[in-house]
Amino acid sequence: MIKWEAHACLPLHPQADFAPIERFHAAGVNYVSINIGMDMNPLPQVMAVIAGFRATIAAQPGRYLLAANVQDIRDAAAAGKLAIGFDLEGALPLLEQPEMVALYKSLGVRQMHLAYNRNNSVAGGCHDTEQGLTALGRRIVSAINGAGVLMDCSHTGRRCSLDIMAASKQPVIFSHSNPLALVEHGRNVTDEQIRGIAATGGVVCVSGVSKFLGTNTPDADAVARHAAYVADLVGVPHAGIGLDISFAQAGLNDDPPGDYDPAYWWPRSAGYDRSPIARSAYPPIDSWQVLDAALQRTGMTPDEAALVMGGNMMRVAAQVWG
């Protein structure tokens, strides 16, 4: 059984310590998608992070593998290694050039979304006025499909996410989003959005972030309850896990340079105070060890729990990555 963690956040700093990533591996995870930038991070920062993370991975070939396809993930698991991919949260680091998608792919980016909470020239964000996918956005969705990168709609506005699902010729995912029907929050997704993902053949990976889970003490049972909601609504093949745990590290400041304003990206009107890292609780990484049992307590069979923990994302990645 492959266990797939669809989203984790190290400090966006080239010298970030991979110890937390090692703990995912110790907890049984086989593949983890690591964030390498968001819309508020300028290109020099994103490139430095990619270079630093690639160097860390390359320096420990006995531990890590930058996965290009699902066979790499199976091979890494068989060899006792952790497979890693990168994800980009927003289209601004594409510099309005669809050709940038394939370049990021060649650097290890395996999943991408087009807006981070706020609108941009490509897509609408979930904490902004409604904006559909722009003409440039359609070209970028096409480039993401063409490059074999997972099309991700987390942080995207509702109308725009439905536009992306309609435009994409490949399955679309939410890598870290929770059902709005369980917790009312602008970052959470409607039943219509969840049905839209399922219609593309994609997966809704639920997060472990306290605010979006609706509990101050997130744990495997709370995560399983949200995954079970998705499974009950659209079927087990469309539920997954992306805990979205953010790891701050002492001495590493990963704030974007310049006039960066956290209150713009995480607006108080949407219930944030300062950055999400400062105000969120996450389930322990070890939750991965008890998630199987927690999913089965919701009524899933062992086979169904295995699909939610990784089998479903393996299916989608096999189709999208090629």
Ligand SMILES: [Zn+2]
């Ligand atoms: Zn995110």
